[in-house]
Amino acid sequence: MNYIENIYVCLIVPLLLAILCSTGKRRISMLFLLAGMTVCLFSSYINSFLAQSQQIDARLAAIEISPLVEECMKLLPVLFGLLVFDLHKRDAAGGILMTSVGFATFENVCFLSANGASDLPQLLLRGAATGALHIVCGYLVGLGLLFLWDMLWLRTLSTVALVCLVSIYHSIYNLLVSQGGWVRWIGYFLPLVTLIPAIHISRYVLRQQHL
Amino acid sequence: MIIEIVDNSLQFLVLLVCALVSFRRLYCSQDKKKWVPLVLFYSCYGLAECFWLLFLALMKHTPHFSYAADLGWYAGVLFLCMGLEPLLPEKDGSRGLLPWLAVLFSAAAFLFFIRWGDFVSNLLAALSMGWMGWMSLAVLQKPGRGRAFAWSCLLVYCTEYAMWISSCFWGGDSLANPYFWFDFLLTASFVCLFLSYRRAVEP
Numbered sequence: 001m002n003y004i005e006n007i008y009v010c011l012i013v014p015l016l017l018a019i020l021c022s023t024g025k026r027r028i029s030m031l032f033l034l035a036g037m038t039v040c041l042f043s044s045y046i047n048s049f050l051a052q053s054q055q056i057d058a059r060l061a062a063i064e065i066s067p068l069v070e071e072c073m074k075l076l077p078v079l080f081g082l083l084v085f086d087l088h089k090r091d092a093a094g095g096i097l098m099t100s101v102g103f104a105t106f107e108n109v110c111f112l113s114a115n116g117a118s119d120l121p122q123l124l125l126r127g128a129a130t131g132a133l134h135i136v137c138g139y140l141v142g143l144g145l146l147f148l149w150d151m152l153w154l155r156t157l158s159t160v161a162l163v164c165l166v167s168i169y170h171s172i173y174n175l176l177v178s179q180g181g182w183v184r185w186i187g188y189f190l191p192l193v194t195l196i197p198a199i200h201i202s203r204y205v206l207r208q209q210h211l
Numbered sequence: 212m213i214i215e216i217v218d219n220s221l222q223f224l225v226l227l228v229c230a231l232v233s234f235r236r237l238y239c240s241q242d243k244k245k246w247v248p249l250v251l252f253y254s255c256y257g258l259a260e261c262f263w264l265l266f267l268a269l270m271k272h273t274p275h276f277s278y279a280a281d282l283g284w285y286a287g288v289l290f291l292c293m294g295l296e297p298l299l300p301e302k303d304g305s306r307g308l309l310p311w312l313a314v315l316f317s318a319a320a321f322l323f324f325i326r327w328g329d330f331v332s333n334l335l336a337a338l339s340m341g342w343m344g345w346m347s348l349a350v351l352q353k354p355g356r357g358r359a360f361a362w363s364c365l366l367v368y369c370t371e372y373a374m375w376i377s378s379c380f381w382g383g384d385s386l387a388n389p390y391f392w393f394d395f396l397l398t399a400s401f402v403c404l405f406l407s408y409r410r411a412v413e414p
Contacts, residue, residue, distance in 0.1 A: 056275055063266075064276045147247065154296075157289055164286035165251065168258040171279045172265060179269055 004110055008041050011109065025091075032095040035077035036102020043073045043103075044110065059178055067170035071137060071163050074099050078145075093142035100138030104131040125188050132191035133173050137166035139198045143205050169194075214384050218391055219264045222398045226257035229405050236409065245412040248294035249405065252287045256401070259283025281332055288339040291364055291404075295346040298357030298411060307352065313344025313368065320372060327379055336375075344368045359407035363400060370397040 015034045019027055046069050051061035078095045081087040087095065108127050117123065144162040148154045176187025230253035237246035259280045266274050274280065321337035343364060350361035374393040382388035 054276075060275055064274055064279050068278060068282065147244070154293065157293065161251065161255065161286035161289040161293075164282040165255050165258065168255070168262055168279060168283040172258065172262050175262065175265055175269065183269065 029098050032098035033102040036099035037106040039073040040103045040106040043070045063174045068167045071167045074103055089146055093146045096142040097138045100134040104134035129188040129191050132195045136191055136194050136198045139202050140166050143202055147205055216267055218394050223260040223264055225398050225401055226253050229253045229401055230257050248290045249408050252290040255283045255287035285335050285339045288343050292343050292346055295350055298350045300353040310345040310348040313348055314341045317341030357411045360411040363403040363407040366400040370400055
């Protein structure tokens with residue numbers, strides 16, 4: 001037992017207090033951060049269930065099932081915000097990014113609890129790679145929402161297609177890091193390399209949208 | 212498996228080059244939104260191909276579930292539909308019944324393939340390909356620069372179905388297997404897509 005639910009509670013309590021005490025955009029950002037951690041927890045349950053039901057080992061599940069489950073789950077908080085609260089497009093795009101950050105943070109905490117915290121260089125690399133991966137995935141979906149906001153059918157279609165795109169990217173990352181040797185190193189550096197053009201493109205799109 | 216790896220590697224290389232060239236067009240273009248669907252199409256297809264290739268090379272077998280790669284292919288088809296959408300004839304009445312032929316064919320193919328694959332992936336394939344076929348045939352009815360792109364999309368549509376049908380009667384891992392001929396034709400059609408799309412969107 002790694003008591004991940006207990007760790008989750010310890011992490012979210014300060015966030016909840018901060019949400020209660022803050023207002024406006026800060027509150028929205030922290031809500032999405034909290035939502036990211038929550039969907040990460042639920043994703044782990046769904047991944048475990050699907051791996052058990054399909055009778056495949058954890059390694060294959062991480063490559064073939066987890067990416068799609070995680071990317072779909074990361075979209076849910078923003079979908080909820082769009083449908084229920086009619087979020088502004090800037091808040092929706094920012095919401096996906098904050099959800100991704102919360103997801104990556106909690107995923108790293110899960111990794112720490114399962115594998116220990118002694119190997120700092122490995123943790124730094126793994127933390128940076130996982131964080132960059134989720135942020136790049138969040139950026140892509142968020143940018144698609146921003147760029148193709150005008151028509152509902154276009155926005156919906158592009159979001160679905162972009163979730164598929166980032167799921168593949170995530171699967172490739174998980175496949176590479178599950179191997180040994182130099183292949184794993186390529187896997188770790190892949191998100192770090194793609195983060196730079198992702199930031200560049202997002203700044204361009206934000207300028208174009210006058211946001 | 213060697214032929215499959217060579218075939219997929221060639222396809223991935225072509226997709227990578229097409230993606231880079233399309234991205235360069237997007238970067239240099241005044242109206243960048245026009246090039247977004249094609250860049251994303253090549254990215255989706257290319258990443259799906261890359262995943263399949265890496266899985267074959269590293270795990271020494273095909274994926275247990277094909278969802279991971281299939282979703283990339285379906286998403287790519289959706290982006291092709293987004294590229295066809297601005298080229299559609301304006302009035303519904305001028306599209307006629309011809310586009311529905313593609314929907315009919317995809318429905319029939321769905322019923323044929325249901326014997327081999329699972330329900331959900333076959334349904335997704337039928338919906339996405341049927342939609343792309345419908346839009347391609349609708350665009351063909353409108354005179355203009357978009358017709359070449361519509362023909363290219365139809366070529367993708369036909370070669371994909373030819374590949375899938377030939378995969379149901381697998382002829383072994385050799386060049387005598389028609390599956391690989393159609394896959395090489397699909398690779399060539401990706402180049403046609405770029406050339407025809409450039410003609411459709413650029414003055």
